[in-house]
Amino acid sequence: MTKKIGLIDYFLDEWHANNYPAWLRGSAAEQGLDWDVAYAWADTDKPGGLHTDDWCIAHHVQRAGSLAELVERSDALIVLSPDHPEHHLRLSELALQSGKPVYIDKTFAPDLATAAKLFEMAAAGGTPIFSTSAxxxxxxxxxxxxxxxxxxxxxxxxxxxxxxxxxxxxxxxxxxxxxxxxxxxxxxxxxxxxxxxxxxxxxxxxxxxxxxxxxxxxxxxxxxxxxxxxxxxxxxxxxFPELMKQMLLFFESGVPPVPREQTLAVMAxxxxxxxxxxxxxxxxxxxx
Structure with a gap:
């Protein structure tokens, strides 16, 4: 049975969200892994950009009715918002309580204090967490x-x-x-x-x-x-090809390929x- 990836973003019409679905599907096929980018949810629509519904149609992804629904229906989660990390703590909260593997895109957090909070939330939820620059x-x-x-x-x-x-x-x-x-x-x-x-x-x-x-x-x-x-x-x-591979292997195993200590050192x-x-x-x- 195909395992489902859910995308969480501040708004979806941005460079990473516009490329990750196809890249992840291609990487899954290359590795013989049964994963698909199935759901997406965005906090808002990009001013002057694609509406969330139009983005989902273009990328063959189902729009989740709520963030809670997306977290519930997905087997692994990606929190994007790569150029707005100030939203990561809020956007990641439910995902980090889920126990499901969560990848948080660069930049992991706006500062070291917030980064520490994200790891604390993940530990409290028993949730594997991973972040890196490609x-x-x-x-x-x-x-x-x-x-x-x-x-x-x-x-x-x-x-x-x-x-x-x-x-x-x-x-x-x-x-x-x-x-x-x-x-x-x-x-x-x-x-x-x-x-x-x-x-x-x-x-x-x-x-x-x-x-x-x-x-x-x-x-x-x-x-x-x-x-x-x-x-x-x-x-x-x-x-990016290696990042997609590592992300999918993380979703499979639940073992982060980058130690928490290194991510915190980057933030520091x-x-x-x-x-x-x-x-x-x-x-x-x-x-x-």
Whole structure:
């Protein structure tokens, strides 16, 4: 019997919701998994965009009459609203009480305190929960040798595009995925009206640098400790297919592929980075 995925969104006519149904169906078929995106519910309609009914028709999804109905009828749940994480706590509440696997899209929460509340709600409901930026699953990161890990990396540099509020999570996810959760402090060296540049320190003297420029590709430069040659990734690609695969495997097993500690570390970095951008050349401690 086909298992049902329910989509919860602030409004459905947005880039992730417009692509996830087809991608998830294709990934399920490739893996031989019997899952379908069956239901959707949105808090509102996008101003100037598709009405929820029209979106559901276009994507072959049944509109749920209420959020409670969607949670009841679904076997697994995806909370979207990728550019409006301030709604995630409210939109996730019923899902996190359900005991059914819940994926919450990037950015997981607007701040670390809200992120902690989401995990607390999931624990109270006995609900498996998972969140990540898709960049964690770029082909190039997945293909790095097994010996390239938090213990072996001396310095990591990442670049990317967009605004800090909704795109910095992608670079922070790569940093935490490769360097771990022992981040200690952040400093901004950004120039007025220029790109956003952060220096990030970890325990043991390891460092990462973050550069965000409007049209930069997602890139990665990595220096292992010692005399080893570095790695240069001129562009990070192919991340959404692996994210869809990991999401479906999570729905099957109920085992989150990304540890809670890493997601909270990403959120702590975002909080500290946001503050550092307002206090140039001042070290900002990262919450632990």
């Amino acid at each position: 960049l964690r699953y770029s082909e190039q990161l997945v293909a790095l040798p097994a010996g390239i890990n938090a213990d072996s990396i001396s310095h990591l540099s990442v670049t990317g595009p967009g605004a800090f509020e909704n795109y910095a999570v992608h670079q922070m996810e790569m940093i935490v995925a490769l360097l771990g959760t022992t981040v200690t402090r952040v400093k901004s060296l950004s120039a007025p009206n220029g790109g956003r540049q952060l220096l990030i320190e970890f325990e043991g003297g390891r460092q990462a640098s973050f550069l965000q420029i409007n049209n930069a590709p997602f890139q990665l430069l990595l220096q292992p400790k010692g005399e080893a040659e570095g790695y240069i990734v001129p562009e990070c690609t192919g991340f 970095l975002l909080d500290a980075g946001r503050l550092a951008l307002d206090r140039r050349d001042e070290w900002i401690s990262v919450a632990r």
